[in-house]
Structures are given as structure tokens and as C-alpha cells.
Amino acid sequence: MPTTRTATVPSMTTTDDASAAHPRFAEALNGLGLGDLAARARRFPEATRTATEAAAAIGCELSQICKSLIFAADGVPVLVLMDGASRVDLERVREELGAQKVTRAKADVVRETTGYAIGGVPPFGHRNPTRVLADRSLLAHEVVWAAAGTPYAVFPMAPEDLVTTAGATLVDVRERSA
Numbered sequence: 001m002p003t004t005r006t007a008t009v010p011s012m013t014t015t016d017d018a019s020a021a022h023p024r025f026a027e028a029l030n031g032l033g034l035g036d037l038a039a040r041a042r043r044f045p046e047a048t049r050t051a052t053e054a055a056a057a058i059g060c061e062l063s064q065i066c067k068s069l070i071f072a073a074d075g076v077p078v079l080v081l082m083d084g085a086s087r088v089d090l091e092r093v094r095e096e097l098g099a100q101k102v103t104r105a106k107a108d109v110v111r112e113t114t115g116y117a118i119g120g121v122p123p124f125g126h127r128n129p130t131r132v133l134a135d136r137s138l139l140a141h142e143v144v145w146a147a148a149g150t151p152y153a154v155f156p157m158a159p160e161d162l163v164t165t166a167g168a169t170l171v172d173v174r175e176r177s178a
Contacts, residue, residue: 020038020041020042020043020148020153020155021037021038021041021148021149021150021153021155022116022120022122022148022149022150022153023149024115024116024125024149025038025116025122025125025148025149026038026041026149027125028122028124028125029125032124032125032165034165037155037156037157038148038155040155040156041148041153041154041155042058042153042154042155043150043152043153044057044152044153044154045152046152047119047151047152048147048151048152048153048154049118049119049120049151050119051065051067051084051085052084054084054145054147054154055084055145057154058145058154060145061085061141062083062084062085063083063084063085063086063137063140063141064083064084064141064143064144064145065083065084065085065144065145065146066081066082066083066084066123066138066144066145066146066159066162067081067082067083067084068080068081068114068121068122068123068146068147069081069082069088069104069121070104070105070109070110070113070114070121070130071088071090071093071102071103071104071105072102072103072104072105072109073093073094073097073099073101073102073131074099074100074101074102076131077105077109077113077128077130078093078097078102078130078131078132078133079114079123079126079130079131079132079133079166079168080093080132080133080134080135080173081123081132081133081134081135081138081146081162081163081166081168082135082137082138082173082174083135083137083138083140083144083174085137086135086137086174086175087174087175088135088173088174088175089173089174089175089176090102090103092171092172092173092174093133093173096133096171096173097131097133112127112128113126113127113128113130114126114127114128114130115127115128116147116149116150117151119147119151120147120148120149120150120151120152120153121147121149122146122147122148122149122155123146123147123162123165123166123168124162124165124166124167125149131169132166132167132168132169133168133169133171133173134162134163134166134168134169134170134171135170135171135172135173135174136170136171136172137174138159138162138163139159139160139163139170140159141159142158143156143157143158143159144156144157144158144159144162146162
């Protein structure tokens with residue numbers, strides 16, 4: 001059973017709601033023995049659909065947001081976990097996977113694969129098992145924030161624990177500065 005470290009979480013204005021996380025994600029957390037994360041999820045009155053919106057609502061650095069992005073590698077869904085300040089380099093993902101072609105997945109594929117809508121996809125607890133790549137840039141922080149199954153809810157987690165829980169392979173797939 002995974003263990004999670006306690007990270008310092010900034011105070012913030014949120015809706016006090018025991019059901020901040022999407023019910024399916026809360027159930028997945030409980031199944032993983034991580035029910036305490038559901039209790040630490042925060043729901044905001046305004047959407048946290050984008051990394052910029054989430055960082056502003058939380059009051060953290062943009063790079064502390066963990067984006068959960070679904071791509072299609074030769075038509076097969078793959079999840080890439082990326083820090084909020086960076087962009088995914090599709091060529092690097094293609095090389096990492098040994099794929100011929102990598103494209104951003106369409107909204108219906110994201111929902112079918114994960115069970116969640118774009119803007120609320122958590123890094124684990126998906127409807128269907130998916131290969132997961134996590135960019136090393138996530139490890140630069142003590143805590144990162146990820147979607148809790150809805151565009152209005154996020155949860156904090158130590159990045160090493162998030163990578164382990166997601167079953168991710170650590171890679172370098174972010175775009176390099178010019």
C-alpha cells in the first residue's frame with residue numbers, strides 16, 4: 001500500500017465540502033489506501049481547468065500544477081504527467097514510446113479512456129489502465145497539485161508519491177527552451 005508524505009499546504013479560500021473530489025476518484029483513492037487525499041482535496045467556486053487557473057486559485061507556482069494529458073501513440077492512449085509551466089514535446093514522447101505518430105487525444109477518447117472530462121483528469125484512478133509517462137520536472141517541488149476528477153477540484157501530493165501511485169515511468173519529454 002502506498003504511503004504519502006505530509007506536505008505543507010498553503011491556506012486558501014475554498015468551498016468546505018467533504019465531497020470536493022469526484023466520487024469515482026474518491027473511490028479510487030480509497031481503493032488505493034489513499035482516502036486521506038480525498039479529504040485534502042480542495043474545491044473552488046471558479047474552474048481550475050487550466051494549469052494557470054489552478055495555480056491562481058491555489059496560490060502556488062505554475063510549475064507546481066501537475067497536468068494530466070492524454071495523447072494517442074499510434075492510436076493507443078497514453079497519459080503524460082507534466083508540470084504546469086511546461087509543454088509536452090510530442091517528438092520526445094514519440095521517441096520514448098517507440099511510436100510512429102503521437103497526437104493529442106480528442107475529448108471523447110480522453111473521457112472514454114479515463115472516465116473524466118478534459119480539465120478534470122486526475123493522474124491515476126482512471127476507468128481503463130493506460131501507460132503513464134511523468135516528466136522529471138514534477139520532482140522539483142515538495143508538493144504538486146493535480147485535478148481531483150472535476151474542473152473545480154484539486155488535491156496535493158508529494159510528486160514522488162504521485163509518480164509511484166500513477167505507475168509512471170520518469171522521462172524527459174518537455175519542450176526545451178529555444
